Amino acid sequence: xxxxxxxxxxxxxxxxxxxxxxxxxxxxxxxxxxGNYLFAKDGRKFLDMIAGIGVNALGYGNLxxxxxxxxxxxxxxxxSNLFMLEPQFKLAxxxxxxxxxxxxxxxxxxxxxxxxxxxxxxxxxxxxxxEKKQLLSLTNGFHGRTYGAVTLTxxxxxxxxxxxxxxxxxxxxxxDADDLERxxxxxxxxxxVEYVQGEGGICGLSEAFLNRLNELRxxxxxxxxxxxxxxxxxxxxxxxxxxxxxxxxxxxxxxKPIGGGLPLGAIxxxxxxxxxxxxxxxxxxxxxxxxxxxAGLALIEELEEKNLLQHASELGAQxxxxxxxxxxxxxQIRAVRQYGLMIGISTSRDASYYVPKMLEKGIIVNATxxxxxxxxxxxxxxxxxxxxxxxxxxxxFRAEWFEV
Ligand SMILES: Cc1ncc(COP(=O)(O)O)c(C=O)c1O
Numbered sequence: 499x500x501x502x503x504x505x506x507x508x509x510x511x512x513x514x515x516x517x518x519x520x521x522x523x524x525x526x527x528x529x530x531x532x533g534n535y536l537f538a539k540d541g542r543k544f545l546d547m548i549a550g551i552g553v554n555a556l557g558y559g560n561l562x563x564x565x566x567x568x569x570x571x572x573x574x575x576x577x578s579n580l581f582m583l584e585p586q587f588k589l590a591x592x593x594x595x596x597x598x599x600x601x602x603x604x605x606x607x608x609x610x611x612x613x614x615x616x617x618x619x620x621x622x623x624x625x626x627x628x629e630k631k632q633l634l635s636l637t638n639g640f641h642g643r644t645y646g647a648v649t650l651t652x653x654x655x656x657x658x659x660x661x662x663x664x665x666x667x668x669x670x671x672x673x674d675a676d677d678l679e680r681x682x683x684x685x686x687x688x689x690x691v692e693y694v695q696g697e698g699g700i701c702g703l704s705e706a707f708l709n710r711l712n713e714l715r716x717x718x719x720x721x722x723x724x725x726x727x728x729x730x731x732x733x734x735x736x737x738x739x740x741x742x743x744x745x746x747x748x749x750x751x752x753x754k755p756i757g758g759g760l761p762l763g764a765i766x767x768x769x770x771x772x773x774x775x776x777x778x779x780x781x782x783x784x785x786x787x788x789x790x791x792x793a794g795l796a797l798i799e800e801l802e803e804k805n806l807l808q809h810a811s812e813l814g815a816q817x818x819x820x821x822x823x824x825x826x827x828x829x830q831i832r833a834v835r836q837y838g839l840m841i842g843i844s845t846s847r848d849a850s851y852y853v854p855k856m857l858e859k860g861i862i863v864n865a866t867x868x869x870x871x872x873x874x875x876x877x878x879x880x881x882x883x884x885x886x887x888x889x890x891x892x893x894x895f896r897a898e899w900f901e902v
Contacts, residue, residue, distance in 0.1 A: 507539065524857065531558025534876045534883055536862065544857070545883055547875045548864040552696070552728050552840075555755035556800055557876035563758040566796035570789045578783055585791035592798055593766055596737050597750065600772040603765040604786030608727030608753035609642025611763035612690065614780060615723050615749050616646045616664075618765060622721065622774035623687035631666045634681055635690040638672045638867070640697035641725055650690050673703060675710035682714050688721040688749070693739045696728030699870035700835040700842030708745040721748040721771065727763075728840075731755040732801050732877055735811030735838030742837065758793030762786070806877040810838040813884060817841060817873075820888045828895035832869075841873040842866070843891075852894060859890040 508527045527539040534557040536544045549555065556563060570585060577583060590602040603618075605611050616633055623630035635641065635650040642648065648656050649664040657663060670689070671677040682689065689711060695701045715722055724747035729739035731752060740747055748770050753763035763785070767774070801807060818836040821843060825831035832844040845852065849865035849872075856863045866872040873887070 524853075524862075526857075533557050533559065534879055543860060545861045545886055547873045547879075547887055548862050549874055549876045550759070551754070551864070552733060552874040553754045554759055555732055555806075555877045556758070556797060557878045560758075560796075560800060560878075562796045562800050563793050566758070566792040567760070567789055570792035573788075575789055576784070576787060579781065579786060583786070583788045583791070585788045585795060586786045589791040589795050589798075592795060593752075593764060596798075597766055599750070599766045599768045601767045601775075603767075603775065603780065604791070605763040605765065605782050606761045606784050606787075607642070607763050608725075608751065609644045609647040610782070610785075611727065611751035611753050611765050612641045612647040612650060612723075612725060613644050614765045615690070615751050616650070616688070617780060618749060618767065618771055618774050619688035619721050619723060621779065622771050625774075626719065627684070629685050630687050632683070632686045633664070633667045633688055633690065634670055634686060635667075636672045636692075636695075637669050638698040638701065639690070639692050639695055639725070640728075641690060642727075672698070672701065673707045675704075675707045678707065678710055679714060682718050682720065684718050686718055686720040688723050689715075690723045690725055691747075692725045692729060693743055693747075694729040694734055694837050694840060696840070696872075696874075697866050699844065699867040700837065700840055700872065702835075702837065703743065705744070708743055712745045723747060723749040723751065725751050727751055727753045728874075729837065731797075732807050732810060733838055733840045733874065735807050735814060737807065739837060739840075755797060756794050757787075757790035758797040760787070760790035760793050762790035762794055801877070804878075807838075810877045813879060813881060814838040814841065816881070817884050817888070820884070821891075824888065824892055824895065827892070828898075830895055830898060839873070839875055839877055839879060843871040843873070845869050845871060852891075855894040855897070856890055859893065861887055861890045863887075 510525055529537050529539045534546055536546045593602055605614055620631055637652045641650040646664050649667050652669040668681055670681050693703050724740045726738045736742055748768050750766040756762050756764060814836055818834055821834040830846045832846055835842040849869050852871050853865055864872045
């Protein structure tokens with residue numbers, strides 16, 4: 499047999515040869531996924547506690563999602579938005595019913611949803627004054643990598659070499675209500691927030707901050723945009739994470755799980771912004787792809803039918819209790835933060851240390867914001883899988899003591 503026909507294992511050297519050097523990939527060649535597990539070509543099996551960075555809310559191979567994809571793909575895969583498509587209409591109706599909001603715009607990713615929401619906010623604000631353009635966001639947040647979204651992301655490491663960024667933008671210190679008051683004015687068009695920050699290490703907004711934000715919105719007439727890309731669509735045990743809080747946003751940006759694993763994003767606006775976008779001023783070729791929308795609908799039906807939001811709340815609470823028990827044994831654990839199945843374990847050292855250690859135990863975790871182990875497992879995670887993860891963490895933290 500011709501040697502070139504034998505598939506060689508993929509290597510990091512080859513990766514470096516082929517691709518721009520943007521990603522630090524794990525040295526695992528994936529063969530397939532099944533349930534809450536990923537399988538490597540070399541036969542290793544991993545419990546996936548990061549689920550495609552919060553995308554695979556139902557794990558791998560969910561039959562309802564697979565059938566929806568297959569059925570829609572047989573009918574038509576892509577048409578563009580020149581036509582009317584049933585899966586898009588149904589998913590939009592569902593999202594509006596779940597939120598009580600007024601309008602949806604479908605796009606392809608989280609960054610694109612935020613980007614569109616920035617345009618929506620400025621367009622909306624332009625009816626009041628040509629000076630009302632300011633877009634603010636919070637420190638420690640993350641909103642994506644396109645120019646607008648990366649401008650909203652207050653991290654120097656994501657900006658270096660890309661300047662100048664978008665003008666008339668600025669940052670408010672996370673949960674600092676006084677800083678918020680100093681920064682907003684009648685020139686503010688919108689304040690972008692993650693009600694629960696993801697990349698930032700699973701940090702929720704404080705009641706005091708949100709109450710002040712609400713008062714200032716009334717005073718200065720700006721929009722609150724909720725970036726629900728990571729925390730939305732069931733992750734925190736509510737459909738959107740803002741439902742844990744008393745202050746409603748005006749615009750919601752969603753993505754990640756919303757396409758059932760296929761690329762899909764959505765901007766969802768309330769009545770205040772319903773007329774801000776007019777024909778031809780915003781658009782995208784792929785946005786609202788019918789296969790992705792059909793998969794998204796199937797995902798939401800599955801979440802509802804299997805009661806997975808309640809499951810995420812209950813299992814998440816139990817998970818936190820077990821991690822707190824671990825924290826009493828291992829002083830490396832500084833704090834545990836949890837909303838549903840969105841969990842951050844603050845550690846005293848760089849959390850990237852724990853990623854290969856957990857991999858050796860057959861569990862995929864992720865490190866974020868330097869010292870946070872981030873867990874975003876499928877919402878289908880079982881109690882026994884949760885225990886497997888806690889046990890592996892316990893062993894890894896214990897083994898750390900014996901390292902020279
Ligand atoms: C809160 C938040 N917003 C936006 C994004 C960007 O989404 P995408 O990678 O789909 O562009 C992310 C990605 O992790 C995110 O966590």
